[in-house]
Amino acid sequence: MKSFLFILLFSGLGIIVSGQSENQPPLYNLGFEEFLPNTEILKDWKLKDGKSIPDESFSLDNEIKHSGKQSLLIDRTAGVLNNYNQQFNIKIDVNCNVRVISGSFWIKTEELTDPVCIWLYMEDADGQKVKEFLFPVVNIYSPGLDTLSANAEWKQFFLNSCYIPDDAHNAFFGFSFTGNGKVWIDDIELFLDYKTVQNFKKQPRFHYKAFKDTKEFREGSGIEIDKVTPLQIESLSLLCKIWGLLKYYHPSVASGNYNWDFELFRILPDYLKLKNKDSINDFLVNWINKLGDVPLCYDCLNPICKAFKNSPDSILIRNKECTDESLNFKTWLPDLDWINDKRSVNDTLSQLLNYIKINRFQGKHFYVSLGNHISVPYFLNENWYDQFSFPDTGYRLLCLFRYWNIVQYWFPNKHLMDEDWKVVLNQFIPKMVEVKDDIGYILATEQLIGKIQDSHALIMQSNYNLLNRYRGIYYPPVSFRFVNNEPVVLRIINDSLAKTSNLLRGDIIKRIDGKKTKEIIAENLPNLPGSNYTTQLRDLAERLLRNNNKHSELTIERNGKLLNVKLQRFRPDKWSEILPFNYQCSHILDSSFFFIKPGIGYISINAIKSNQVDDVFSQLKNSKGLIIDCRIYPGENPVRKICDYLYPDEKIFILFRFGNEYYPGLFANYSSSINPITAGKKNENYYKGQVVILCDEYTQSQSEWTIMMLRQAPGSLVIGSTTAGADGGMTMFYLPGRIFTGFSGISPLNPDESETQRIGIIPDIEVKRTVTGIRDGVDEYLEKAVEIINAK
Secondary structure (H helix, E strand, C coil): CCCCEEECCCCCCCCEEECCCCCCCCCCCCCCCCECCCCCCECCEEECCCCECCCCCEEEECCCCCCCCCEEEEEECCCCCCCCCCCEEEEEECCCCCCEEEEEEEEEEECCCCCEEEEEEEECCCCCEEEEEEEEEECCCCCCCCCCCCCEEEEEEEEEEEECCCCCCEEEEEEEECCCEEEEEEEEEEEECCEEHHHCCCCCCCCCHHHHCCCCCCCCCCCCCCCCCHHHHHHHHHHHHHHHHHHHHCHHHHCCCCCHHHHHHHHHHHHCCCCCHHHHHHHHHHHHHCCCCCCCCCCCCCHHHHHHHCCCCCHHHHCCCCCHHHHCCCEECCCCHHHHCCCCCCHHHHHHHHHHHHCCCCCCCCCEECCCCCCCCEECCCCCCCCCCCCCHHHHHHHHHHHHHHHHHHCCCHHHCCCCHHHHHHHHHHHHHHCCCHHHHHHHHHHHHHCCCCCCCCCCECHHHHHHHHHCCEECCEEEEEECCEEEEEEECCHHHHHHCCCCCCCEEEEECCEEHHHHHHHHHHHCCCCCHHHHHHHHHHHCCCECCCEEEEEEEECCEEEEEEEECECCCCHHHHCCCCCCCCHHHHCCEEEEECCEEEEECCCCCHHHHHHHHHHHCCCCEEEEECCCCCCCCCHHHHHHHHCCCCEEEEEEEECCCCCCCCEEEECCCCCCEEECCCCCCCCCCEEEEEECCCCCCHHHHHHHHHCCCCCCEEEECCCCCCCCCEEEEEECCCEEEEEECCEEECCCCCECCCCCCCCCEECCCCHHHHHHCCCHHHHHHHHHHHHC
């Protein structure tokens, strides 16, 4: 039997939910270790058509596995193509008072040609579909930092929280795989309300009133307007702020008594007709009063202490007298000054809103949960309305209202944004109203998302894959990297087409179909979410020459001379053909450890395995130095085990800023003295060689906090260029039209409380790519690391 510790945050830090004991029999066969009695049929798992496993495509592999006796192998190599495009799954009973399902699993791939997705399907008591989710794990059409390549070693993936509708009785968790190749899956962990399914204690389901109000606006909101007046912009801006405050503060709304999306549609027609401030304020006061009484709150003080005392991880203060003031945390209060802005809010409305703020809801929220009270926020009961690819005006305004308020109350880095979030709201009201088609809607949404300046804030899925089809199904035969703000050919990914297109490594792209690349950059940057300019350029490099046309005219610069060439694009068959990580040196992907020079070791954080670490440091004994390459997303990432060899003592390496469910919009930097997060151990024989850590703009999220841990090693040096500046645990949610997005739900800080979001990891020694280095196949980062170690 396999035991586990599940780490709730993407970054691998934070709240640990304990797994089952070794003596308790598992309720579900998540490790593929159990069979039906006296058979070789896998217990619990079925194909979608009800057939048992194994069959011709699905089998158990007792040689290649992550742990235990075996893993599940899906083999779709040539000649083994039965059950093509069929999901397999395990059924989980969710007919109880459970709100979210989440989990993780380990996956390994070989020669894949098509996407692999997590499949989550929910049905009601009659077996009818209630919800269906597909999340890409391996995605050859839209590569990203958190998806897997066509040939990859074991890597852990996480299923972020998906809400369970009130009428769902069964959830089917599994995988969908089309095309050719092999996939191994092992060590699945599933959680209901952040507790393992293996010992989840079911309670009778509480039926929220909001779930009874689901049909009236299924076909549309009924609201269609072409333009908004200046007065309507101001009044809709005020409505958005009040709608969001009531959603998270008013007890009748926050507890799930109203379908808050539909309540917006009910009031909008009359609200849009109002002509002056007085009528707008009177309307809002009457609307709020109809929602029900707000009782006095006798437990609204000290929300930070309250979160700590209700969290199982905060042992230090749980049984002590505590005030928020005594904690002396750096805090950011909710941005609610608009409540007292007399230009738009009269005294009656202002007093009412202030009363609700002071006596805000303190119970279990219907629309959001912070797990064990100190974690990333998980957004619940936010319908994706996938029946629309181009929602009507009401639903587009709902998209804006929902996103704006989720950021307003739950984004821990709002104070780091360049623009005032309230100003952004006013900018996007006319944008959302005036878009003309489905592409216009999703591009406006992407531009809105870009305003929060977070490299985690991407559109990861849209209805009918609209965004990816808009960007283009044809790819260039080369990859790019920006050097001195210009796109430079870095890697040849299709030799024949690159030759036909007359493109070589080191070529600088000056014009595309007659337009200067500088102009293209300026046009695209507003739609590119990114924590900093360097990361925006990184992401633009992947999109720059994608298109729905097979050919383009390019002007390139080669060795100081301008040349005109005709680009020929291709439609990729394999993920590896459009691999997004722009590395020209294969060792970053292929080698876990080797000596790059005599006495100088090299570790790729992507490839190193936990079971290799002891042997690696045995080989490194008495070596001059060690290079740890973090210019790629980690694989298994045994960084804590590595730090046991690098540290002489246990050290605090990171702090966090969290939100607060008892006072939405409040954020606090949590002190190391209260909730310390450490790495390393007492080790007099720690590694004494020079440690050099490599980073660049592809160093993001888990890679960044990995460096934060590694750089605590005595005398270590970080060299390279600006990282992505998004290293917090990610939270995700849906917007109307099946738009799936997210952001950094917590904010990691350096031990001195200095920011990492947007800033990234600041290298001790800056190294940048050069056109000459790219042309000559030189890795300047590695060369500098070797130079530093040899100089010691």
